[in-house]
Amino acid sequence: MTAADLSFLAAAAAMVGGAALAVTRRSAVYAALSVVVSFMGVGVAYFLLAAEFLGIAQVFIYAGAIIVLFLFVIMLLDLRRGVPDLVRGNDRPFHLPALLLALAVFLLAALPATVCPGEWPPLAPDDGFGSTGGLGRAVYSGHTLAFEVVGLVLLAAVVGSVAVAGARPPREAPPGGA
Amino acid sequence: MGATLAKSLFVLLALLHLVPVLVYLERKLSAWIQDRRGPNRVGPWGVLQPVADAVKLLFKEEVIPAGADRGLYRWAPALAFVPPMLAFAAIPFGNRIGTESLVVSDIPVGVLFVLTIGSLSVYGIAFGGWASNNKWALLGGVRSSAQMVSYEVALGLALVSVLMVSGNVGMQEIVRRQTGSFSLAGVPLPAWNVFQQPVAFVVFMAAAFAENNRLPFDLPECETELVAGYHTEYSSMRFALFFMGEYVAMITMSGLAVTLFLGGWHLDPFTDPDSGTWAQGAISVLVFGAKTLAVLLVYIWVRWTLPRFRYDQLMGLGWKGLVPLALANVAATALIWGPEAGTMP
Known part of the structure; x- marks a missing residue:
């Protein structure tokens, strides 16, 4: 072993x-x-x-x-x-x-x-498969379109979550009066 | 095998012995900054004060609060202490002796290894805060987890531009790329990344302070609001482990800053990157140590000079200041270096 x-x-x-x-x-x-x-x-x-x-x-x-x-x-x-x-x-x-x-x-x-x-x-x-350089070359030369699409999807998710988190309910009066 | 063991032992002992030295320096420097004398009773100039502190901590009674999660409470300090120690394994602390590169493990993704393993110490702080069954400790733990995640983004982005300039992710290779010199507006400068990537250096150092929970970003501790934050309930040696973990994390982060931005173990007339003699190896280790100590003194200097941020200011600075700045820097680096990334401009 x-x-x-x-x-x-x-x-x-x-x-x-x-x-x-x-x-x-x-x-x-x-x-x-x-x-x-x-x-x-x-x-x-x-x-x-x-x-x-x-x-x-x-x-x-x-x-x-x-x-x-x-x-x-x-x-x-x-x-x-x-x-x-x-x-x-x-x-x-x-x-x-x-x-x-x-x-x-x-x-x-x-x-x-x-x-x-x-x-x-x-x-x-x-051939450098799996190394940082090999992975980078594979992603940025062979699969550029997929990479860009993933980036776009993630950007949409970020914008969406900011929109959801930013939508604040109208402010209520503080408890216990003014 | 034997050489690796010897190097591991050297790093381990060096880190452990640097901690009391740093504690002494911190107390002495803070005293000077505040116009006090600092420790001056134990030994000449108070140099034995850290020894006295260690003995006191070892013999103190340990109190585990009722309602604490005993398992996690006991193990959390180790989780805070071990990762920064482990992370140092990928930092080159010298050039080489013979063919033996002076780094415990020269793995191909060294930079990421140091960041990744170092960042795991957040679990010690978060679990310690949670397991204490104390609201101040819990708040400290919660703060530390949010802070760590936020500033890691800025830290990582600052590194991207450095890696683009270096054209490599191996630590020794990044140091070698900085051994030359270049001229900026007619002034000859060493080819350190701090001169080629000044914006990245500023972002990196700011994020490093936050990662280490040091003032001005020590919100997880924040004695004015949270008593002592995540280690409120800790006493005796477990408290000491948290304390030592913070200092070892500082040393590791300083070593990383020296390696990435300040030329690592190389200083022009003193070290020869092509020589493998014992003398040259020893000098390169000394140069690395001196540079790391200089960065550590900046840590201490900043701590006793700047006030603490408020928590929302901390988050604002991280997400609205450092992250966009680092992103812009990456874009600018890509434009300037472009296809010639990895070579001198």
Whole structure:
């Protein structure tokens, strides 16, 4: 078993374990922490596939920014005991099928593709595939149109969210009179 | 393997020993700025004051508040302390000795690694604030998470223009690009990025202060509003870990600023980028250390000079000031350097 194999197993354990904890924790803060662990595993997996830019971007954007925003909302609303009771309802029976489904998908799709390929791909292929330069060249020369369209969609989302957040209700009189 | 281990040990010990030195310097400099004497009782000129503080913190009783989330409360200080330490692994602290590059790990995405891992310390602050079961601590944690996300955008955009000029994301390569010289309006200058990208440097430093929760942006702590912010309930060594984490984060950020903008380990007549002797390696480490210390002194100087921002001012400055400025700088850099990105103008 090589160092790459061991690293992959550790990353896979972090991914699967983190994801499992994220859906089973009652406390929203612990769930967020588990998702971070899972994302770290994904980042390591990208590194093992010689896609170092994607790996670091995965951690930078998801663990470093998006989950921090989640945490901001969780702490702002102070969801100390997790989701409110009215949302929770009777979620118990739902756990088992979901878990089994996830396991089945993992076993059917992920395991044969990752554990049995025999040989790991060379870590730094010669054509620069996956490196920062290679990715940049691919995105900005071969897929310029797609890149621009994605940029436009994201811009629309930003404008939309600013419009929604900026639409303030008419100011009410302060409580307790003037 | 052995060389990597030796380099890791060197960085670890250097960082840990720099923290008490910085604490002493901070107290002494703040005293001078405020026309006081500062620590002067423990040892000559009070230099042993940090040792006394450390002993005091080690022996203090630790109090865990009732209602605290004990697991997270215990682990949060470690989450604040480890990431900045880890992030230093990608910062080149010297040139090379023989063929051994003086950086713990010269990974191809070094810049992003330092930023990414360094920014994870926000979890320590946010979780520490949340787990304390204290409204001031919680507010500190909430503030820190929003502040971190906002200023990371400006920080990243400031880096984009530097990377465009350097034409590379590897840290040693970025330093090598700065070893030459160029002339600006007839004045010969070292080819440091601070002279080629002054706007990016200003944005970077402002965002770095916010990332490190240092005055004028130390809103997560903000003793006038929040008692002590996220570490209100912490005492003893766990408080010390938060404290040390902040200083290590400052050192790492200063090291990053030196590497990206101030020529890294190179200073013209003293270091030779092409030499791999032990003496040259040692000199390059000393140059890097001196530059980093200079940036750290600016951190301290600013802290004791500027008043604190209000929270809405902080957000306004970040999103309406620094982000557009950095974006404009990226556009200007693209226009000026254009297809020749990565070469001198």
